[in-house]
Amino acid sequence: MDAVIEYAPLLWQGLLTTLLVTVLGGALCLVVAFAAGLARLSRHWILRWPAGIFIEVFRGTSLLVQMFWLFFALPFFGIQLHPLTAAVLALGLNEGAYAAEVVRGAIASRAKGQTEACIALGMEPALRLRRIIIPQSIPAMLPPFGNVMVDLLKNTSLVSLVTVADLTFSAQMIRSTTGQTTAIFVTILVMYFALSYLLTLLTSWLEKRFALDRKALTLQKKENTLMKVGAA
Template identity: 70%
Template structure:
């Protein structure tokens, strides 16, 4: 343990880098998820079909190959990405493709009667999506979206393959210097577990915040107060 103590700053820096990659990758994944998920629900083929092809391509190819292509192959076309940018881009696109199916499936599973009622109220497609479908779909999206985010965290270790100094990369440096394989990898195993717990807690809080039961209770309170005001 004494041999590891002097390398704690390296572990801390790797931890910070892993958090940065995870947060940035998650933000990009959410943007990609909603963009592709909503595009696949479009009534226009010229929007729906390219989105479907993009999702299938990103899901059907290896994340490692995508990462290597962005970092090692793009320079042959005159595009040079930094290691951390290539890592975030690969994670965001790949996990976003999986998350887009969560978005699409959650919205498509809404009762058709709600859409028909919105059409009867002369709502535009954008208004139906913004005011009715999306708010009701968010609670259904959260549990599978949490799984995607945990998966993104675990896959963030792959950015070490393109020299990003994250937890996994720095753990390899420390192991080479000290020979403490079991100890150092036990430490980062625990750190990854703690980060996954943080994601799970955040998702649980969001589930409670967007719980349909809570929304119905708030609506009932509002209606009751309005009724009492009238009486």
């Protein structure tokens, strides 16, 4: 454990980089998921087909290959990406392709009945999607979204292969310097587990929060209905 204590600042820097990549990759993942997922539900082929091709390509190929392609292959076409940018893009696009199917499935499972009700009320498609269908679909999205984010966090260990100094990169540097392997990698294993567990707790909290909000909204609607009946 001496090496762990001595090189704690280096591990701390690696941890901060891992958190940065996770947050940026997660944000991109959510944007991509909703954009591609909604496009897959579109009636217009010009939106639906490209979204389907994107999802199948990024789900059907290796994340590591995608990361290498962005970092090592794009320079041959005159596009040079910073290592962090390439890592975030690869993680966000790859995980976003998986999460897009979560969005599509959650919305499709609620769209039919809600759409008929919204049409009866005269709501435009964009308005009913934004005000009714998406908010009611979010609780169903949360558990799989939590799994996607945990998976993204674990996949950040690959960014060291494109020279991003993350937690795994720092551990490898310490191991090559000190020759100690077990203590270093047990330490980062615990750190990755702790981060994953925090993401799981956050997902559980969000699920409970949405459940409470829906319960409060249902009670409010019942109270309003009773007040109208009483007034009549």
